[in-house]
Amino acid sequence: MPKVMKNFWRNLPQSAKMFLILFLLGLSIIGALDLGQFAVNRPEKASPTTEYYEVRFIILSKVDNEPINKAEVQFIFDGAPEPRFTNDDGYVGIDIPKRNDIDVVIKRKGFKDLSRRINLEVDPDRTIIYYLEPNEKELSYNLNTNYKEGDLIKSTITEHTQSRWGDKKDYTSLNETRTLQTEVLILEIEGAEPSKFIEKTLLDQTLLSSELVGQYQNVYRTYNYNFAEKGIFDSTSILCEKQKGVWSRKLINVTPNTEQAKELNRSWNWADDYQYSYPNYRVKLGDSWDVFRYGGGLLENIALKNSSLQARLIEITEYEGEKSAKVAVKGTFELGTFIPNYDIYQTKIKLINKTFTAFFKDLAFDIFLDTIADSIHNGDFQFILSLKERSEQLYKKVADIYSIVHKNPQKLTLAEIRKKVANSVIPSDFWGSDEKLLESLESEAASYFQDLQDQGHFAEGKFDVEGEVYRSLDTPIDLYSKTYFSSTIRSADEISDGVITEFTLTQRAYINRRE
Structure with a gap:
């Protein structure tokens, strides 16, 4: 400070010094207020009161109406989206400044995204329920x-x-x-x-139901059973x-x-x-x-x-x-x-046993009829006589056919003789009271299929x-x-x-x- 100014300040009256100090201080405060550095004692401008809408959602699964937790709900209004997440009850809410509408995007893994625009003037302060449709490729x-x-x-x-x-x-x-x-x-x-x-x-x-077809003693035969x-x-x-x-x-x-x-x-x-x-x-x-x-x-x-x-x-x-x-x-x-389970295969074995027992009986009887027809055709009366041992009635039936065939001037063919024998002789003539033979056939069939069960019916199969x-x-x-x-x-x-x-x-x- 120049020497003249120092002398000037030193020689001022005390009252003048106080005035200058207060004046300079006032200028500093005014400058600070103009620059916005101090808000103390600054009168505030009146601003309008901001109104808010409370937007609330419940998010459910479209499949079973169950709440969807941790679904991300993006509220899009001013600026970047404001994400919120649903709780275990599927609920989420947000307060937003009053406006006409708001865009909402809802996302959850395993479900398709859902976008909606909500008219806040129509639906203010109301809980809205939205259903998310599952994305089948993502669901387990x-x-x-x-x-x-x-x-x-x-x-x-x-x-x-x-x-x-x-x-x-x-x-x-x-x-x-x-x-x-x-x-x-x-x-x-x-x-x-x-x-x-x-x-x-x-x-x-x-x-x-079964069908057995085959050639037995040069004759094709068919047997059906139920x-x-x-x-x-x-x-x-x-x-x-x-x-x-x-x-x-x-x-x-x-x-x-x-x-x-x-x-x-x-x-x-x-x-x-x-x-x-x-x-x-x-x-x-x-x-x-x-x-x-x-x-x-x-x-x-x-x-x-x-x-x-x-x-x-x-x-x-x-x-x-x-x-x-x-x-x-x-x-x-x-x-x-x-080894198959007993309850299932026991029934099957019984049915197979019935089928093949019937087959063995029918085949034996048919072969017996063929043997009679062959004996008649060949003139083997000794075989006819042996039938007496089985049944007198059987012998008489066969002897009558033998007599008719050999007294006929036109000799019958073997097929014609077989037909006559089949029309005359019945199974009871053959089996009679021979229970032992029947039992042996049934026992043979049962034993055969029991062996199959015990050893495992299928050895290999793809x-x-x-x-x-x-x-x-x-x-x-x-x-x-x-x-x-x-x-x-x-x-x-x-x-x-x-x-x-x-x-x-x-x-x-x-x-x-x-x-």
Whole structure:
């Protein structure tokens, strides 16, 4: 500061100094206020009050009306979107300044995006419900839902088997249809599967139609038979219970016969009859999984060998009003030698036994008639005389035919003689009271097929499989299934080498569930 100014400041009166200081201070404050550096004591401008709308949403699944949590809801108004996320109840809300409308985008993995424009003047302060449509390719499904105590499973299974072996002229053809109707009442649950239940068999019946065509003693013959047989547990109820990891089965209010006792005492578990091959994880549309075993039907409790059998989830749909997963099954598998379950194959063996016993009897009788006709044609009266030992009535019938043939000036042909013999001689003439011969035929047939059962009827067999299943997504059952098996099998016995088998298994089921 120049010396003159110092002297000037020093020589000012005290009152003048105070005035200058206050004046300069005032200028500084005014400058600061003009620059906006101080707001103290600055009068505020009046601003209008901001109004807000509360926008609220509940987001539900379009499939089952269940809340969707963690869905991202983007509210788009001024500037960048403001994301919010729904809670476990599917609820989300936001306060936004009053405006005419607002754009909303809702996103959730597994569902299709939803975009909406909301007119706030029409829908102010209101909770809006939106439904998200599932993206089927992203959703996953549980095909192994749990049973519940009190579940009543009603099921009808139809097994149709066609088997044929031989060539075009000499062959045996069997057509078998089994109908099994059951009701299973679940009493107790352990983990994911029942541990105690009652199985009531309303009907277990198998029908067998057969045709046997072949050349016997230079004559082609055809034999047709139809037999029916009830299963060993038809019209019975069985209590099945698992204790300490071991299953036991016993008839209710009935003493088991020998056949029933043999089946009840064999090793058994729930999975043998009721558990099909489904993954223990959630699957998506298009997912495939290997089928290592097949439960139920002819292949009950059979482990598959060299299997390329796969199942694939192809569609989520409805079957008779119930939400279900449509599963396609396709591939091949092989069977090794196995001992079949007694209850299923006992019925089949009885039917085969009846068929072949009837066949052996009819064939023996037809060959006997041919032998008589040949003896008459050749003039062998000694054979005719030997028939007296079997039956006097039989001898008289044949002797009369012999007399007619040889007194006729026009000698009859062998075919004409056979026709006369067939029209005159009846089976009772041949069998008479020879119960031992009948018993031996029946015993021979029974022994033959019991041997097949004991050694395993199929030694080798490769099956081609194709089918579809409608699997319930709410209950642990197949609502409907139809599976087609075809194979050319080399049998354990030499007679039926090269058996062509076609087998179709159809099942319908549903659960009555107490809520």
